[in-house]
Amino acid sequence: MRETVSESGPMASAPRAVLLQAVRSVWAISASTLLLLRPLVPKRLRKALRGRHKSMHVKFIRGPLHMLDIEIAKARGVPYVQWYADYKDREGAERPFEDPSVQAIYQSGAEDVEICRRFGLQPHSRLHEFGVGKGRSAQHFVSFLDPGKFSGNDASENQLRFCRQRLDALGLTATKQPRLFRNGDNSMAWLNGEKVDFIWTYAVFTHMPLEDVRAVVANARHMMHGPTVFLASFCENAEQTVERYTHKDWLYNYACFEQMAAENGYDLEDATEHIPAVKRRRDYLRFHRERLVKFTLKREIAAAGADAPRAGGAP
DSSP: OOOOOOOHHHHHHHHHHHHHHHHHHHHHHHHHHHHHHHGGGHHHHHHHHHTSOOOHHHIIHHHHHHHHHHHHHHHHOOOHHHHHHHHHHHHHTSSSSTTTHHHHHGOOOHHHHHHHTTTTTOOOOOEEEOOOTTTHHHHHHHHOOTTTTTTEESSSSSHHHHHHHHHHHHTHHHHHHHEEEEOOOOOOOOTTOEEEEEEEEEEEGGGSSSSHHHHHHHGGGEEEGEEEEEEEEEEEEETTTTTTSSSOOBBBBBHHHHHHHHTTEEEEEEOGGOOOGGGGOOGGTTSSSSEEEEEEEOOOHHHHHHSOGGGGGOO
């Protein structure tokens, strides 16, 4: 969700950004020096110190440095969605499209089409994917759907570039005419009022703060009509609270999405049983499980039109 900055904001925040940059530099040097002592620390103690994180480096260097980067960006008036886009662009710049690690991504994704088919997806359906990434799922959706029926967005230009390259390599750009958009906010307004039959977003809310997730859920109504199915996944916190897990990962609970549904005129259904086992094997889910929810417009909202004002007069 794009933030607005007052005229005095950038100037007032400049000293804070400079201070945070200095803290970052000191932390980078100090933490790196301390980690040189890692071989002297017993393995059991190292495991206890890193907790739920993959490594000591992630917990004590990469994670904190990224958190400081986010705060520096915020002090300079840069919203999180733009910081994350820049982060993914830098990450992608380090690995070309031909890199084996990138190509390995494309070995899966067909299961996402199968999930949507269980909820009625047909070749003639219109589907929008929020957060296409490098095109792991998009390649299969575009192949399955009729020409012109797929659209998607991502905040990262580098991610979209990889997605386009993958679709080009499969000959799908010319034959299926997918539409891809780069978003700088969570307005869900890229189709200029067009309605879709399905909205799909998987492993995206996990990388978004609560206020941005709320914006997407609220604004998705602009793309929906009576029968639209909106499928979204989130990583569930075992403690059933909303928690920032790492610099770019958030944990949510089902009650949080129940509240969003109630606020925005949706019926909500737990669709977790439709997640195949192959999608449950990601490293960062070792301590938490992925859940899938299905949003549909309440009957009275669908009858009045999805763009009708919500309770309380909210747009």
